[in-house]
Amino acid sequence: MFPILSAVLATLLVGTVLTFLSGKSARWVALATSFVFLAEVAYLLLQFPGWAGFAGGVPQFADGESYAWIHLGWLQVNYTLGIDGISLVLLVLTAILQLATVVYSWGETKKPAAWFGLLLLTCLGCVGVFVALDVLLFFLFWEAVLVPMFFIIGYWGGPRRRYAAIKFFVYTHVASIVMLVGLLALVFYSHATSFDYASVYAAAPSLSVVTQAFLFLSLFFGFGVKFPIVPFHTWLPDAHVEAPTGGSVLLAGLLLKLGGYGLIRWAVFVLPNGFHEVQPVLFVVAFASIAWGSVVSLAQRDLKRMVAFSSINHMGIVLLAIAVGSSLGLLAAVLLMFAHGIVSALLFMSSGSVHHTFGTRDIASVGGITPRTPVLATMIMIGSLASLGLPWLISFPAEFTALLATWDRLAYWVLLPLGILVVTAAFYIWMMQRMLFGPEKGIPESAHDLPAYETVGMGILAAAAIVFGVLPFLLVNLITASPIRVFPGV
Amino acid sequence: MTTLPESGFLLLSGLLLGVGVFGLLTRRNFILVLIALEIAMNATILNFVYFAAFAPHAAGLSGQAIAVVLIGFAATEVAVGLAIVLGLNRLKGTIDVAQGNLLKE
């Protein structure tokens, strides 16, 4: 069988190297790479056979590959790849976001080769995380994402970029180390025969419930900081505010999804008993993130900071959907991750364009931009309405499913996320009232509407938000083609 | 396999090592530090020779060989050490070890 997943990784790797080397024409190389990547993902989609399920209690993946990598006595590390519906959805997201980001930053003039190369490198790391089925390989990709993002923030960022880059790196790296300890302990304590996902998965049930709970907590901390969860979220607003637009897009669109994906794949699936033990913790953290992210957003004056806090709110709903511990919840979580990836990317692009069109992102000091920049205003509207969960746009089916799953397990607790929906609507609608409507205010003479490449970049995302919002079954059928593990005792 | 007899040799080499380390840590004169280092090293060489005497033939030979190599090594070490002393003296006008803190930078 043709090793398509390795081919995807190789495409991105070669593309990255070529982009770094190609100087002024780097953007063309990056664009070509994005298209090849997109074509490969499309091929994967068309070929996706559906998931064979858990034959004999062992998870099955499509397009699997496995080669011996490090075999030293009991240390059996393999290069193992594979996908199921969950990772495929996130691969689709990665392909869309990479293309949109490359197009959006077409006008980048500051060291373009390095810029586009680092963008591709980030995507490479994310793809690696989504397809790796070996503890060590997974961790290597996981850490590999940090490096290009560190440089993206640290070199192309805003005035406090060094502070933000270091904070981002140290914060998430500390979490990664806790996660690594958890993963290694998982392999060693469970006496798994190799570092492969399948053998870890098979061996984990032998652990005692208490051990599972502690392992789950350490993994949860590691993945949770990436989510990010309250109160370990403060790296996110700073990183977003200082990051360049393309960096923010990948940060919100992809990096946050690594946390959700890791939690589902490596913690919830592998340690279901531990998960049940610590479920209350997850609920508390999820509710805190949902409420905190939304309420703090309301007070923000910086558009980008506001969107960053709304990400905390949305990822809180993802966590809640995972935490309810039903298949419906997991489905909702994956759907919502995809939705948030598209919508937050659109909003971050919008705030980037606001920044360089009007010279500020301060919501209170720019007003009535609609007549002067109608396209930008439309993009902000689509993004905001999608983010506040308007039906016919992508977030709604996801949030609806998530809340349905929450009502199923938690009954009236669902009123909290439901009530917060009003607050979320409030800060977006209020922002639109101040920035888009009313008399013109604070608009420089030179301000003009978006350049074509930014329109196209955002247009891709807006189109995705509408298409998947009107026809959500396109995605849902993909996810549900992978039967999600039945939780014991449910 | 014969067991190692109780012997004053180990005591002697331990003593030599102790003297060497003590000198290494307390002397401020670079020359004296070098001498202390040599003493500590001789303790090692003594141990090699001593254990070689009880080891099987091939291993015994390699023990003695290492001892010889170490003696050579000690000589080169002194040469390098003295060169550093000269350099330090030229740079700082003193051979006080505490003045040689360029590693800090």
Added chain:
Amino acid sequence: MDAFLLLDQWAFLIPLLMVVSFALVGLFGTRLRALEWGGWAAVGIGGIAMVLGVGIAIGEMLHPGTYVNAQYTWLHLAGTPGPFPEGISLVAGTLVDPLSALMLLVVTVVGFLVLLYSIGYMHHDRGLPRYYAELSLFLAAMTGLVLSNNLLEFFLFWELVGVCSYFLIGFYYEKPSAASAAKEAFLVTRIGDVLFLLGIFIYFFHFATTGPSGGWAANGFVFAHGTSPFLPTGSVGSSTLLTIAGLMILGGAAGKSAQFPLHVWLPDAMEGPTTVSALIHAATMVAAGVYLLAVTSVFIGFTATDQLAIVAVGGFTTFFAATMAVVHPDIKRVIAYSTISQLGYMVMAVGAGFAMVGLFHLFTHAFFKALLFLAAGSVIHALGTQDLFKMGGLRKPMRVTGTAFAIGGLALAGIPPFAGFWSKDDILGSMYGELGSHPLYWPFWILALLAVFLTAYYIFRAWFLAFGGNGPRDPTLPPAHEGSWVMQVPLVILSGMAVFGGLLIFVPGFQGLLLYGAGASGIPPVYGPTDLALSGISVTLGAAGIGVAYWLWGNGRIFVLPESSPLQPVRRLLLNRYYLKAAYDWVGARAVYGIARGADFVDRYVIDGTVHGFERAFGAASDRLRRGQTGVVSDYAAYVIAGLLGVFVLLLLVAPYLLAHLGGT
């Protein structure tokens, strides 16, 4: 099969046509220099939609019944083991029954007339393509809502009409007041929407357990689901759960239909173009809440507690909103309060179990209220002001408009034989029959009766102020004139409906439509003046209202309440809208925003402060450690030796001790 029944299967074409219109005008409208081109395209497509809508309504009159058509799976949550072994299918499709046929008739006819009228009313506006695109999208969403065959699909369109309303209220977005009103409308209805969503969840899980054999499920107004029963949730008894679900639906309806206490947004929504007020905020969208209650009561049913709550909200709002209309100087807002009040009647009727009676009032109200708004629109179009106290004497230069407004006013006041009389009288009469078995309905019924007087008074106060007298009180106003024919034709057609619409109950087919759903409540609704004494009372009250209005405001008189009058505080209370708007503003701008500011402070200085605390602690610690790095070789040698000793101690002393005492593996 009858041709009209065939039409049912093509009902989905109506929303689809309007979507086409939206795309056409929205994408190409600005490209073409002739701005009115887009408008006429939308009018044409709206006309086709109207023909279809009227055809479906006629088909329903000839063959009353429920027809579910054109189903397709919107969201199939398959293969998710757990509570849904067979998966969940959320299906979209159309459902045609007397309820939706009546509503479809209203939406397509008023929609078409407003589209036509707008050609004249909006012709000078730069944003004409945007206006027609948004209006088309609204009509698509509204007809989609009417034709929905399950609650989730209903909710999807419900939100879409809400966002269209948001954009159209904020149509003149350069005006800060319009932008603010749009925000307010969105957020207040959002509160209702959230409750509605919870109601959907409850129904979803509750009825899923009963399976498809439940009596109501045969009607089709339900989520499709797998063959296996879903797991029951929670320990809440089903009737409590049903009551809560019903209250949640009431919450959603109150948000959309501007019922107390979520009514505050509707008067401010008058910032939008008057045509929008006529279509969305009088005839169709605000009636969607009533429609939701009607649909729920017919297909699912309310518990007795729910019914009382709905009657209470509706009855109270009827009177409450009418009082505010009494003093207001703005012609559009007077009509807006009147809309809230009339919606209260409908809500009350549906709550008491007379869904079709409420819908009949919705039907007549849609026409005469759209008429009132469009007549007011003609006045505003001619004068450029909405202040009643600046107008006067308009009946001479604007004969058609003045007559139309008077007809609308008579219909609203419930004077026979105008349309409003029949429907309002049916509500009061049908409920009167219920009062014996539901004594708690009494106070709300009385309030609704009193509101008849207030209604007649305030609408004729507006008529005398605008059209009575000898000439404008503000001489700076431009001379009044009638609008072009596109504006007059809708007024004439709507006047016809306002005069004769109520008489439709004597048409057998239409009456058959209205008798639908009688089985659900068990009490047959009452149509026509069956209780002449009761009709006499309400007509007398209405006539008295008109009389008082003439006495105080007729012939150009201006009634000024004396400063010393004990009614002054009441007047201030009413002018300030019972201070409820201020209370909402306080909650939004002070309380919630204050909490948000506090949370932001905590986030920056407590949570992130802790992070920085760690940073400083590590910094200080490493600063200490750094001092050990002297650069002196012998110090390093000492560290090496100390470390070596430490390892020896660990290996030779601590490890054996631990192994010996902790033992184990």
